[in-house]
Amino acid sequence: MRTTLGATAAALALSFAVGGSAFAAPAQPAAQPAAAATSSLKIGVVNMERILRDAKLAQQASDRLNAEGQRRQEEIDALTRRFKQRLERFEKDAPTMDETTRVAERRSLAEMERDVSRRSREARDEFNQRRNEEVMLLQGRAARIVQDIAKNEKFDLVLYEFFYASDKVDLTARVIEELDRDIAPAPKK
Numbered sequence: 001m002r003t004t005l006g007a008t009a010a011a012l013a014l015s016f017a018v019g020g021s022a023f024a025a026p027a028q029p030a031a032q033p034a035a036a037a038t039s040s041l042k043i044g045v046v047n048m049e050r051i052l053r054d055a056k057l058a059q060q061a062s063d064r065l066n067a068e069g070q071r072r073q074e075e076i077d078a079l080t081r082r083f084k085q086r087l088e089r090f091e092k093d094a095p096t097m098d099e100t101t102r103v104a105e106r107r108s109l110a111e112m113e114r115d116v117s118r119r120s121r122e123a124r125d126e127f128n129q130r131r132n133e134e135v136m137l138l139q140g141r142a143a144r145i146v147q148d149i150a151k152n153e154k155f156d157l158v159l160y161e162f163f164y165a166s167d168k169v170d171l172t173a174r175v176i177e178e179l180d181r182d183i184a185p186a187p188k189k
């Protein structure tokens with residue numbers, strides 16, 4: 001009880017020293033010119049996820065990446081098929097092989113399996129790196145477009161991460177339209 005009273009007394013003394021009175025009303029804010037200015041703020045939002053999903057430029061980059069990845073995957077698939085064929089042949093012939101040949105073939109198969117795994121991992125890493133490069137390029141172009149729109153139309157604030165925005169402030173469709181302005185339509189399949 002004594003320590004509680006001592007702590008309360010110390011808090012009161014501190015509040016008198018800092019603010020003048022422990023029971024003083026909070027300070028009233030000065031005139032609020034900022035309140036008048038906030039009513040004329042022009043705010044916009046951009047959904048970068050939607051740009052990366054819906055822009056024709058993003059779709060073209062995705063198609064290009066998939067084509068590159070497809071070629072690489074075909075190489076890996078061919079190597080995998082050769083490995084499996086060789087492994088099946090080894091399993092069939094192993095009982096008739098002498099010990100030295102069998103050990104040498106096992107080593108060779110293990111090395112081939114490591115090579116397949118390494119190439120698969122490298123292809124995946126390369127694909128991820130290329131995808132990140134393409135995303136960064138697209139985000140950079142989109143950012144320049146957003147900045148141009150914001151400057152030309154005198155926006156005070158443009159956000160790209162938000163929880164909710166009405167269609168009235170969403171600039172995403174305009175950014176996608178600007179990104180896709182110079183893109184030729186994709187050929188019919």
